[in-house]
Amino acid sequence: MEKLSQTRAPIYEALEAFRKQRVVPFDVPGHKRGRGNPELAELLGEKCVGMDVNSMKPLDNLCHPISVIREAEELAAEAFGAAHAFLMVGGTTSAVQSMVLSTVKRGEKIILPRNVHRSVMGAMVLCGAIPVYVNPECDDRLGIPLGMSVKAVEKAILENPDAKAVLVNNPTYYGICSDLRSIVALAHAHGMLCLADEAHGTHFYFGDNLPASAMACGADMAAVSMHKSGGSLTQSSLLLTGPEVHEGYVRQIINLTQTTSGSYLLLSSLDISRRNLALRGKEIFEKVIRMAEYAREEINQIGGYYAYGKEICNGDSIYDFDITKLSVHTREIGLAGIEVYDLLRDEYDIQIEFGDLGNILAYLSIGDRPRDIERLVSALSEVRRRFGGPSVGLLSQEYIEPKVIVSPQTAFYAEKESLPLKESAGRVCSEFVMCYPPGIPILAPGEKITEEILEYIVYAKDKGCSMTGPEDPDIERLNVLKGV
Template sequence: MDMIAQKRAPIYEALERFRKMRIVPFDVPGHKHGRGNPELVELLGSKCVGIDVNSMKPLDNLCHPVSVIKEAEELAAEAFGAAHAFLMVGGTTSAVQSMVLSCCKKGDKIILPRNVHRSVINALVLCGAKPVYVNPDVDHHLGISLGMRVSQVEQVIRENPDAVAVFVNNPTYYGICSDLRTIVHLAHEYNMKVLVDEAHGTHFYFGENLPVSAMKAGADMASVSMHKSGGSLTQSSYLLTGPNVNAGYVRQIINLTQTTSASYLLLSSLDISRRNLALRGKESFGKVMELAGYARKEINQIGGYYAFAGEKKNGSSIFDFDTTKLSVHTLDIGLAGIEVYDILRDEYDIQIEFGDLGNILAYLSIGDRKQEVERLVSALADIKRRHHKDKTGMLSQEYIPPKVVMTPQESFYASKESLPLEETKGRICSEFVMCYPPGIPILAPGEEITDKIIDYIVYAKEKGCSMTGPEDERIERLNVLREE
């Protein structure tokens, strides 16, 4: 990596030049550098609102970059070890969907684990591709889904040699990685593209002693949430491509759905954050790993909680582990993860990333300090002392293997009817149901509804999980395919 070049931030520099020019705005946005919306200026500051501008020649255009955005893309590609990098302003959802839509058309098969983010299945609704699921292993103590075993991936590839792509999470929300290098090798033997969701793996490109990144493993495309562990503004991400991908075609796919009015606040934040990680990432993520290790040790000494890490590696479904992740199992103190999540926020003013039925995740990144971690540890000790109870009868299973009957697209657009949740057993769902975060569907369009799934949804609602997806906002009814 050319560290002198990485000191550049072309979009940021262009905005600084623009700010000094005192341009008279007869273009959009209509707030005209904030003059028309004083409350917005009060909230965000004049400096911020003053660079909320539209695409213009000196600032380039995200739909067809030829100058400063093109330079920013080239610097990002170099920093991430990619052949090309696209700046994305629709979040990693947009990047994930662009990967799938670039490879798949109606009727194509795509091999993927079922514990993908909803954005992947949304893309299948849009393009009509057929999912071929590799059911991930489950850790029954923790109640979480793991990575894909290579043997399972190999079997599914051999059974579906006409599939066009293999999709991999690297890592999962909990920090678990599959054997990405081997999966890439297997897929490429069958001329399948490898698409990687690295929403939670930005730091793999810049830290040391972390799992392999998608680009280093030889994957064809990767979606990277720069706004998660990378420090850019919310909703800003990168889409990376390898040498055997037609970047011009990918740009066309991105432009099918991405805004033509890209926010320069988001674009400049990507540019500045890439520079920051290229210059200081190794040191910054070293501190994050140290902090996470300290937190795990302190939490495990409380007793009852289990903050898990690399000791779980098994060379297969947990091939590697992201040691920046602070995942904590809570069931042994008699509380669901979502209950601990709510108590931390409501009684201790601590906002963690999410809680599911058995675990919580506290997201550590370059902005965390030891004093905040100590506050979290002390709150968890206090919660155990005040709220500890017997765990009998508590559910832990986070993953229920689906019964796929139809493609997501066929079922999403099919004739449907709304039924009370308890009357849907045996019917085919035509919408999504998930807890958010993490946004992994419990039910996706085209899957059969079972007793286990109904029980899970009812239990998750009772425990306070944020349920999303269905048309009915109370999630008391589900849309199912109408029976002829």
């Protein structure tokens, strides 16, 4: 077998060769290289729409790759230290759901933190798995959920020896990492798989002085958002697997839900981005780390804000911290994170990743520049001066421990009724409620609705959080299980 070379980008190379052939298209897509949709061609450029093509023999097929896509997957697996890598065009949501669906079936248990992304909950609705939640510890000052402690995971494993897998966030949205290596060892010692949601950890595979990656820790599967910190196009992702995972079965699971018309724009962006990270990743992320550390230092000098870093590590529930994440606590300047988020956008033309009730996250990655950091720091200083005040009356707690009554699948498909928000206390929810981003459910199907949760929902709405999930777009009503 020919040795792999990370200088190659086989999908991109095949597309370039195909483009030069000037083939007459009597296949889909119907815009026929942009000729049928001139406004789209003008928006995206002729080269872009010209490369928006369908699967064909020279370009391979994502559902059953045997040539250039297969080679691109092998290169990705080598670059990320995995036994196999699957190119995903349905976002990391698709990768996470394929990972869970490959691991647990109806009625089987999976151990996981409650502060998981909605994609994990969605997978449980689809497959009927039973969640065993390990409630993460919380930081009272920051008001955010932390990682899972090893002792809490061990307790859950011992109490649920029939569980099939343990799922870990690596890292959380805020940059917090659990002791993944120890959790992997625990899971394997009890015959369970360990899965990692690495939507925000692509750079762990290529940077120095960053937390350990899932594959380096021996995890069995990891969903990796290449488009977040890896530089590929939005919606492109990777699913990585270890040596004990059956590649053919995972491919079958992926093909249950992933499109049969994989976008070659997304696939080539994965290919090119993998090559870029494999060849220059360490140098790239060294610069990102320097920018993040500089920004953290400058923001902390403004006063009132707290841009946290590795000093919050405690060796367990905060085993490590991703220093590229510019997470900033805002409550002490008298503003909720979502209020700072809105002010930065509306007053200073700065779009950050998200704001919750007490924190903001500015996402730094390979495309950021030092002058943009200066602009952000200056704007935060102005926000404090112009809009800051006392922190009286601001809600602090971000994590509310759930009370699971029935499985997500049972609740989602059960007979239900719609109630006004205030009348739903004490009932069992049959839908999702979340602030997006980050997309961590406040309520998930099968969980009991409490007064505390309702208070949180109303407060988050009033502060301007973007609420998603329920059937009622205004979130004035909730669907609950009938008669429960």
